Amino acid sequence: MSKIIHVVGAVIENEKNEILCALRSPTMSLPNLWEFPGGKIETGEKPEDTLVREIQEELGCVIEVYEKIEDINHEYPFAIIHLITFKTKVVDGIPQAKEHAKIEWVPLEKLSLLEWAPADVPTINKLLGIQI
Numbered sequence: 277m278s279k280i281i282h283v284v285g286a287v288i289e290n291e292k293n294e295i296l297c298a299l300r301s302p303t304m305s306l307p308n309l310w311e312f313p314g315g316k317i318e319t320g321e322k323p324e325d326t327l328v329r330e331i332q333e334e335l336g337c338v339i340e341v342y343e344k345i346e347d348i349n350h351e352y353p354f355a356i357i358h359l360i361t362f363k364t365k366v367v368d369g370i371p372q373a374k375e376h377a378k379i380e381w382v383p384l385e386k387l388s389l390l391e392w393a394p395a396d397v398p399t400i401n402k403l404l405g406i407q408i
């Protein structure tokens with residue numbers, strides 16, 4: 277059986293209803309696919325705390341974490357990714373791509389034009405359905 281990796285992703289929204297989308301680099305697993313910035317939950321860590329830590333490392337800014345959006349398991353050939361996504365906002369600093377190929381603010385209605393990591397699709401669908 278595949279190992280399960282627990283991951284948390286930040287749906288960062290700005291005042292213009294745009295979502296911060298991050299492009300995985302060619303050297304990462306799932307290369308050249310868009311994702312929500314975030315990362316693996318360490319043992320004993322609260323998912324919300326993981327997100328604040330990962331966003332500080334990856335984007336160099338501080339976020340506040342609000343409600344959960346989606347909580348799903350997606351089976352990839354290399355593992356099962358258990359992905360939890362949260363609605364968040366930047367409360368200090370300006371996001372910069374420190375680890376990703378690039379980051380972009382994308383209007384909600386254009387999210388489905390990007391090629392997403394497959395585990396992210398249920399979150400995208402929820403965002404488009406419920407208009408957070």
Ligand SMILES: Nc1nc2c([nH]c(=O)n2[C@H]2C[C@H](O)[C@@H](COP(=O)(O)OP(=O)(O)OP(=O)(O)O)O2)c(=O)[nH]1
Nearest residue numbers: 283285304305311312313314315316357393395396
């Ligand atoms: N951070 C993040 N990871 C995602 C998303 N969707 C998705 O399938 N993943 C996968 C990619 C990775 O396999 C794993 C997250 O690990 P990570 O963010 O630490 O990724 P990484 O490339 O730095 O690590 P690795 O897998 O190369 O060891 O979850 C997402 O929206 N955000």
